[in-house]
Amino acid sequence: MVIMMDTLTLLTLVKGLPLLALGVAAGATYPPKPADLTTPVQHRIAINSPTSVRIAWNTYQQLSQPCVQYGTSPSSLGSKSCSTSSITYPTSRTWANVVTINDLTPATKYYYKIVSTNSTLETFTSPRLPGDKTPFNISIVIDLGVYGKDGFTIEQDKTKRDLIPFIDPSLNHTTIGRLRDNIDKYDFIVHPGDIGYADDWILKAHNWLDGKDGYQAITETFFDQLAPISARKPYMTSPGNHEAACQEVPKTSGLCPSGQKNFTDFINRFGLVLPTAFSSTSPDSAAKVNANKARLLANPPFWYSFEYGMAHIVMIDTETDFEDAPDQPGGSANLNGGPFGSYLRQQLDFLEADLASVDRSVTPWVVVAGHRPWYTTGSGDDCQPCKKAFEPLFYKYGVDLGVFGHVHNSQRFAPVVNDTADPAGMENPKAPMYIVAGGAGNVEGLTKVGKNVSTNRFAYDDAFSYATVNFLDEQRMQVDFINSETGAILDRSVLFKKHDQKFVVQ
Numbered sequence: 001m002v003i004m005m006d007t008l009t010l011l012t013l014v015k016g017l018p019l020l021a022l023g024v025a026a027g028a029t030y031p032p033k034p035a036d037l038t039t040p041v042q043h044r045i046a047i048n049s050p051t052s053v054r055i056a057w058n059t060y061q062q063l064s065q066p067c068v069q070y071g072t073s074p075s076s077l078g079s080k081s082c083s084t085s086s087i088t089y090p091t092s093r094t095w096a097n098v099v100t101i102n103d104l105t106p107a108t109k110y111y112y113k114i115v116s117t118n119s120t121l122e123t124f125t126s127p128r129l130p131g132d133k134t135p136f137n138i139s140i141v142i143d144l145g146v147y148g149k150d151g152f153t154i155e156q157d158k159t160k161r162d163l164i165p166f167i168d169p170s171l172n173h174t175t176i177g178r179l180r181d182n183i184d185k186y187d188f189i190v191h192p193g194d195i196g197y198a199d200d201w202i203l204k205a206h207n208w209l210d211g212k213d214g215y216q217a218i219t220e221t222f223f224d225q226l227a228p229i230s231a232r233k234p235y236m237t238s239p240g241n242h243e244a245a246c247q248e249v250p251k252t253s254g255l256c257p258s259g260q261k262n263f264t265d266f267i268n269r270f271g272l273v274l275p276t277a278f279s280s281t282s283p284d285s286a287a288k289v290n291a292n293k294a295r296l297l298a299n300p301p302f303w304y305s306f307e308y309g310m311a312h313i314v315m316i317d318t319e320t321d322f323e324d325a326p327d328q329p330g331g332s333a334n335l336n337g338g339p340f341g342s343y344l345r346q347q348l349d350f351l352e353a354d355l356a357s358v359d360r361s362v363t364p365w366v367v368v369a370g371h372r373p374w375y376t377t378g379s380g381d382d383c384q385p386c387k388k389a390f391e392p393l394f395y396k397y398g399v400d401l402g403v404f405g406h407v408h409n410s411q412r413f414a415p416v417v418n419d420t421a422d423p424a425g426m427e428n429p430k431a432p433m434y435i436v437a438g439g440a441g442n443v444e445g446l447t448k449v450g451k452n453v454s455t456n457r458f459a460y461d462d463a464f465s466y467a468t469v470n471f472l473d474e475q476r477m478q479v480d481f482i483n484s485e486t487g488a489i490l491d492r493s494v495l496f497k498k499h500d501q502k503f504v505v506q
Helices: 005-016 174-181 198-203 211-230 264-270 285-297 346-356 384-396
Strands: 041-049 052-059 067-071 079-082 095-101 109-114 121-125 136-140 189-192 235-238 304-308 311-315 365-369 401-404 410-413 433-437 456-460 465-471 476-483 489-496
Touching: 041 211, 041 235, 041 264, 052 109, 052 264, 067 095, 079 095, 174 211, 174 465, 189 311, 189 401, 198 211, 211 235, 235 311, 285 346, 311 346, 346 384, 401 465, 410 465, 410 476, 410 489, 433 465, 433 476, 456 489
Parallel strands: 136 189, 189 235, 311 365, 365 401, 401 433
Antiparallel strands: 041 052, 052 095, 067 079, 067 109, 109 121, 136 465, 304 311, 410 433, 410 456, 465 476, 476 489
16 A cells, blocks of 8 residues: 655655665665674575475575475474575575475475585475365465564553564554464465555654665565564465565655566566466367466466466566556656566466366365555555456456555455446355455554445454454355454454356356
């Protein structure tokens, strides 16, 4: 979400000066560097294929050969996988490393250790094969920012110690804390955009004359805070507006350092980690052709898809690469990002091919996640260019659930198309159900629900919250909104779909 322009206008002159930090007195608060610069930090893993995952982490020096040891026993890490991928960008203090682990036994607990003189034993569970009808649960976390000195704070009992590094024990990030406490209750995390809020460095006065380092310090701190979760659970992301540039004042991205514009950190951190699209496991030849086309058109970390058990999940880019996209040159946000495809419709052609490839007898549930919503309460935050680009494809191919954020609260909508609620409601509708799960917590705070709309069924802005999606069986999917601090269920809904067609075109 874009912060209020009246706040930013007061500080624009400050930003335009040594924003970019020509060695001005340091005010940024970096995490401490480890003595051993090969120490893995900022861990993250991702689903890569039905039988492989990618392990990624950062180090404070480049590695000639990043390696991971792994196995199914903590005392016997008998397998090893390596790569030569260790990359950085201007302004970053760290290098991003990634290794692919192949030929995994499905739905099996593995132990792994990044090869370093100072690393710890971690675990992950390998993906479920497409078509596995075992119930599973995922967490939806959007608009999640750093907390502490450069972010936001929640006062708690000061006798409680937070397990996340670099945070005073009196501070608590309730959403990451809840994800940590519930880590055995979900299989992976979906986070479509606004990750860390490094571009909001200006909201903390100690960063005003040191914007370049302020941005990097927030980035490092956030991914350190997230690591206890993302080292163990696949963390599947796509971009939001806060990944675009070093600041969100329109038309000023040109002032940003070369490493802090045009989604640079996002690309560096996730571009080699996330998948493209899976090969089809359907016996249908047209499905195989469409899946192969989708693989060729996919462009991670911006748009891609993956399958897990009974779900086909697509991650899209609501910021760039379609007509009037808000973050691209000439867009309403004026952030001058992208485009990233080889032609304007590449993302939309990918989405159509990908959705057309889904065999509902294999993966009955189809979920599409992006950042900016086109159904939301309040006013001014609905993305009409997104709606024009994506909604027809959602309906045509029978998407079951659209997941969005950008608006900093929690919302659930009835199945809806063209602003009209599906008359079937939650009982086998043709139209997609939509949720907004942007209340996870960040330095900008929560957004008031504002003016309601007729298709809204739940809206909450009282405290930080996130969503879970529980795939109960082939015909029932449960969506819960969770109070991050207390764990209380704020809203529960169950969508019923017959899923009696192998390929949906309507």
